[in-house]
Amino acid sequence: MSAPVSAPAIETSELSKRFGRVVxxxxxxxxxxPGEVFGFLGPNGAGKTTSVKLLLGLTAATSGSGRVLGAPIxxxxxxxxxxxxxxxxxxxxxxxxxxxxxxxxxxxxxxxSRRDAEVHAALETVGLADRSNDxxxxxxxxxxxxxxxxxxxxxxxxxxxxxxxxxxxxxxxRTEVRQVIRAARERGVTVFLNSHLLSEVELVCxxxxxxxxxxxxxxxxxxxLLGEQTAVLRVTDLPAEARSGLAAFGTVETDPVDAExxxxxxxxxxxxxxxxxxxxxxxxxxxxxAQGRESLEERFLELLGAPPDPEGATAAHRVTDDGxxx
Amino acid sequence: xSSTFGPLLVIVRLTLLDALRRRILWVLFLLTVFVxxxxxxxxxxxVTIARDNGSSETEVQLGVSQMLIVVAFMFSFILAMTAAxxxxxxxxxxxxxxxxxxxxxxxxxxxxxxAGRWLGLVLVAAxxxxxxxxxxxxAMKLASGYGPPDPLGAAxxxxxxxxxxxxxxxxxxxxxxxxxxxxxxxxxxGMCWIAGVLxxxxxxxxxxxxxxxxxxxxxxxxxxxxxxxxxxxLEPPIVIAVASDSGxxxxxxxxxxxxxSTGLGPAYLAWVGAWIxxxxxxxxxxxxxxxx
Numbered sequence: 001m002s003a004p005v006s007a008p009a010i011e012t013s014e015l016s017k018r019f020g021r022v023v024x025x026x027x028x029x030x031x032x033x034p035g036e037v038f039g040f041l042g043p044n045g046a047g048k049t050t051s052v053k054l055l056l057g058l059t060a061a062t063s064g065s066g067r068v069l070g071a072p073i074x075x076x077x078x079x080x081x082x083x084x085x086x087x088x089x090x091x092x093x094x095x096x097x098x099x100x101x102x103x104x105x106x107x108x109x110x111x112x113s114r115r116d117a118e119v120h121a122a123l124e125t126v127g128l129a130d131r132s133n134d135x136x137x138x139x140x141x142x143x144x145x146x147x148x149x150x151x152x153x154x155x156x157x158x159x160x161x162x163x164x165x166x167x168x169x170x171x172x173x174r175t176e177v178r179q180v181i182r183a184a185r186e187r188g189v190t191v192f193l194n195s196h197l198l199s200e201v202e203l204v205c206x207x208x209x210x211x212x213x214x215x216x217x218x219x220x221x222x223x224x225l226l227g228e229q230t231a232v233l234r235v236t237d238l239p240a241e242a243r244s245g246l247a248a249f250g251t252v253e254t255d256p257v258d259a260e261x262x263x264x265x266x267x268x269x270x271x272x273x274x275x276x277x278x279x280x281x282x283x284x285x286x287x288x289x290a291q292g293r294e295s296l297e298e299r300f301l302e303l304l305g306a307p308p309d310p311e312g313a314t315a316a317h318r319v320t321d322d323g324x325x326x
Numbered sequence: 327x328s329s330t331f332g333p334l335l336v337i338v339r340l341t342l343l344d345a346l347r348r349r350i351l352w353v354l355f356l357l358t359v360f361v362x363x364x365x366x367x368x369x370x371x372x373v374t375i376a377r378d379n380g381s382s383e384t385e386v387q388l389g390v391s392q393m394l395i396v397v398a399f400m401f402s403f404i405l406a407m408t409a410a411x412x413x414x415x416x417x418x419x420x421x422x423x424x425x426x427x428x429x430x431x432x433x434x435x436x437x438x439x440x441a442g443r444w445l446g447l448v449l450v451a452a453x454x455x456x457x458x459x460x461x462x463x464x465a466m467k468l469a470s471g472y473g474p475p476d477p478l479g480a481a482x483x484x485x486x487x488x489x490x491x492x493x494x495x496x497x498x499x500x501x502x503x504x505x506x507x508x509x510x511x512x513x514x515x516g517m518c519w520i521a522g523v524l525x526x527x528x529x530x531x532x533x534x535x536x537x538x539x540x541x542x543x544x545x546x547x548x549x550x551x552x553x554x555x556x557x558x559x560l561e562p563p564i565v566i567a568v569a570s571d572s573g574x575x576x577x578x579x580x581x582x583x584x585x586x587s588t589g590l591g592p593a594y595l596a597w598v599g600a601w602i603x604x605x606x607x608x609x610x611x612x613x614x615x616x617x618x
Contacts, residue, residue: 019617053427053618056431057431058427058430058431058618059617059618076433076434076435077433079431079432079433080432080433082431084427084428084431085428086424086427086428086431088423088424088427089424089428090423090424090425091425091428092340092344092425094343094344094347094348095343095347099343103336103340103429104428104432106333106336107333107336107429107432107433107434108432108433109333109433148428151428161431
């Protein structure tokens with residue numbers, strides 16, 4: 001007997017949205033598994049927020065179909081199991097923080113006996129417990145975003161949509177949000193993270209989809225998306241015949257500007273010690289070795305057809321004199 | 327707070343809390359105390375001077391009742407403005423600020439949200455209209471000794487007029503920015519009142535087409551029709567008796583914008599009820615199609 005296959009948390013087929021003559025989403029087909037942190041990446045205007053609104057039933061699709069938590073998109077009862085932090089995180093300024101969460105607890109129809117405890121737990125999670133009785137109007141943007149995150153996580157939803165959840169936060173706040181996301185994943189929550197902050201996505205997401213001009217242009221795990229591992233070395237005194245012999249380890253590329261820099265693509269990371277030994281045995285002097293792979297930023301720009309940043313493109317595996325990676 | 331609020335009641339409560347926290351109710355309360363106090367003093371002075379000058383009780387009563395109708399007209403105008411101001415941003419402001427996104431992602435239909443907003447604002451506007459209207463009538467009774475024949479009917483009609491303007495403005499609020507929706511509702515309210523006055527003149531001059539303008543406008547936006555009911559509830563029977571004694575026909579009296587010869591009939595009230603349901607239905611349709 002085969003193991004039961006769990007239903008996807010989100011599944012869409014050619015979901016599209018037009019605003020008059022403007023195509024916001026050209027045909028979104030994707031699948032998000034339960035319990036994963038799914039990064040939805042794309043430049044501004046790519047259709048990320050429209051996708052989230054469609055999946056939440058906040059706007060109607062022009063064509064296509066989809067299911068969220070096993071129910072058709074927009075199903076009212078299913079929304080009880082979903083949390084959402086909008087990109088425009090605005091809450092009634094005249095309400096106190098505790099009252100905002102209580103409003104959402106009431107609307108989500110959490111069991112009456114649990115509502116106060118859930119509100120308190122959410123405030124604790126986002127670090128606003130000591131400001132729970134302050135009006136939202138007195139909060140900074142960052143605090144309002146935390147409050148929104150608290151509202152999204154209120155009552156233990158099965159699926160959470162976070163639309164640019166750290167846009168108003170400082171680096172400390174961003175780290176805290178990443179911890180909150182990881183903790184949610186530990187509890188089995190599916191997180192749909194909408195972001196254009198590549199570093200954020202790279203740090204927390206299990207799988208990623210890149211959307212551009214209303215279409216998913218690539219998707220998969222970060223390993224699948226970023227592809228091959230590379231080794232970058234700074235080597236001197238290596239005879240030319242020995243250099244060509246390195247092809248046994250992968251595709252050898254020599255920097256046309258910096259002849260000392262050798263890049264071996266598609267290398268098995270376990271063979272890097274052998275590579276070093278081979279170079280040394282051939283008389284080469286190794287000044288630095290770095291293992292790495294294409295950064296998400298490089299891959300992202302490649303997918304979008306944008307020219308890479310000459311300074312940033314090699315940052316992920318730039319070899320420095322001390323052999324470290326910047 | 328009870329834990330058993332349905333989504334509708336949650337939005338009603340939110341709307342009432344909004345009115346309280348944004349000091350709308352407090353401002354209305356203070357304004358009412360101010361206006362009622364001043365008009366009470368005015369009524370007292372008017373009656374005292376009239377009696378000192380040897381006016382008969384009938385003349386005093388006529389004067390006071392006409393003054394009350396003028397004050398009620400001012401009240402009804404202020405209430406219509408208030409209803410427009412609180413109704414205009416009821417949906418549009420939440421769309422513009424993004425507040426609605428987080429709320430409508432919860433298990434609540436747009437129609438429920440709209441109904442909750444409407445009900446909450448109706449409680450604010452109609453509650454205020456009833457309370458302030460009755461307070462004004464009480465102040466006048468204490469100051470002059472005169473009480474209108476149907477104070478509850480008059481205050482109720484003014485409250486219903488506020489509900490009509492509120493419903494219309496809420497409908498606009500699903501599509502138009504707050505300022506535009508409020509302004510259009512106030513203009514429509516004013517136009518309907520003027521149409522009512524013109525209709526009266528049409529009756530006086532036996533110009534049927536002009537007379538029909540009032541009838542049609544009272545069907546399209548029934549605020550002026552309801553206002554006529556408020557006037558009738560405020561008029562003492564003696565006004566009609568005096569008018570008849572002076573030999574004026576009902577056509578002549580129709581030209582007076584502060585006179586009504588008949589009250590609100592059940593058929594017209596039924597139409598007003600249906601009108602509110604229709605406009606709310608249009609608001610729901612419009613809101614459902616609105617992109618957020």
